Amino acid sequence: MSHPLPPDTGELPLAPGQRLLESSRKELSPEALAEIQAIASRYPDRMAATLPALHIAQREFGFVSLAAMKAVAKALGLPEGHVFGVATFYTMYQKKPVGQYHFQVCTNISCALNGAAPLLQKLCARLGVEAGGPPSADGKWSVEEVECLAGCGTAPCVQVNHDVYDEFVDEKMLEEMIAACQRGEYRPWAH
């Protein structure tokens, strides 16, 4: 494409303190490309496949790096700037690597009323990571504070990777969830 992006140095500022990270991977796999083309053909307009294609790219790359955005733009024949704009608008596209097991703790009002804030702090301490920070040194864990997961009735609500575990999560259940991750019972991130 002839739409230039700033130099690909990993030094591109998004917001103060936030930088886009590069992954070693540069291209989508042939299967992913075929999947994206199949999705694009279902819509009246190819641009509509931007969101699904970014989901696929996130699965392939592990997170939505600048290279992932470029690969999506190339696959759909769209301006890179458009894909960049979309990818940075939505919070579910992780712009930096996350752990193999990514815990998303809702701290919005209903969960907060049921003790989500101390739960988040305990989870961070237990896993040795910071909420919204980089994954643990072994790459296994990361924790993020998220907005409402629509599990208000069974608050507090915690989601691991792509599966919602919206039970009334307390400390005991957190331990069970971590143990289940260690036993490999949950789908790891990006699978």
Next chain:
Amino acid sequence: MAAIRTKPDRHLYTFPGFGSEKFPNLMLRGAGDLDNWPRRVYEQKHEGYLGMRKALKMDPSAVIEEVKTSGIRGRGGAGFPAGLKWSFMPKDTPERKFTRYLVCNADEGEPGTFKDRVIMEYNPHQLIEGMVIAGWAMQCQLGFVYVRGEFLWLIEKMEAALQEARDAGYLGKDILGTGWNFDILMHRGAGAYICGEETALLNSLEGRRGEPRVKPPFPAAKGAFGQPSTINNVETLAAVAPILRMGGAAYANLGRPKNTGTRIFGVSGHVNRPGVFELPLGTPLDFIVNECAGGVRGGKKAKAIIPGGSSCPMFDAKDFDCPMDFDSVRDRGSMAGSGGVIVMDEDTCIVQATLRLIRFYAHESCGQCTPCREGCNWMQMILQRIEDGQGRLEDLDLLAQLTPRIGLRTLCPLGDAACGPMESALKKFRDEFEHHITHGTCLAKGPGLLARASAH
């Protein structure tokens, strides 16, 4: 891709008397039973697809009239009459043929709301049936279901249900011999509250940033992909199936005049039995909180109640007698919204609760309109200052001056939504804010609500 989820929810779906003539069960049939979703069960046990069969034998305009007769108002938040909305769709003329789209809003991002997921989890075919009826009434060619990205397992379930409907000939080409073609596509969002606003949802569906559009043109004139479109909430579309089955007039007998039918209330927060309850519109708040949800936890008193999702101005304990329908709640100065009732007990710090809500709006503002983008951030900063014990009494006047400068000055209602809880909290619980400022401490005894360190 994972298989259909087998893990049961621990939501509560019933209360004593549910399913009787007084509290009919139209939307939550079989809720709680994970084996309830297949077409076979829906058709055998829940009178499934009868409404669709009836509708497809009627003239499309007669179907719209039936929905108008039922008086159903949109369940997504604004409460706009659904039949009237459908009638705005342009009809084909000899000179001009239209491509019309039906869009189902399953973004469900409003804090306190967790009803659409219940319909998709247990009765996906009821939503599909409603969409086929709506598609027939407006003669749409394609339907989309925009589901929030976190509901991956529900998308997989909906895909399975859609395939069942296709196999049965309810979707696809020449549906039940009418010569009409219609199909439904699932579209997964990616985590943006703003995409619950209909024009932002359309932008997101088209693969753009989810920024609301300038209206007019309204979606009925220029919606998805530039074509006439109608956007309805999951609950509205799912309710169309029973409306056609039982007839619009019978549905209009439920609830109250101008606020007809049943709606699903989700009760969360400090209650003994949080859950989703289907009740006729106009049921008093007291019944919902005390009878259905088992009252406030620990025998405490309720301090504040948000009647319809986080965007609605707060009620206090004096409003327990309010009938929960669109008009009555509006007359009390709040909104019926999306039916998410959030109960806060007497030990809740209102300053913290308001700050948590405003932080959400500041985070979710799309950034397009200055009053909302800047205003929500300023409200958050001022509230954080008060919460940190560094507030000034002038801050309360500043907040009171700020909200009218955000509300009704933005393209979409997100700015107004942020002002609702802020204004009502200031009006009803001003003493708590003042105590925070003058004493630097909190009146409430409950545990902190914020993940970040604060004065508590």
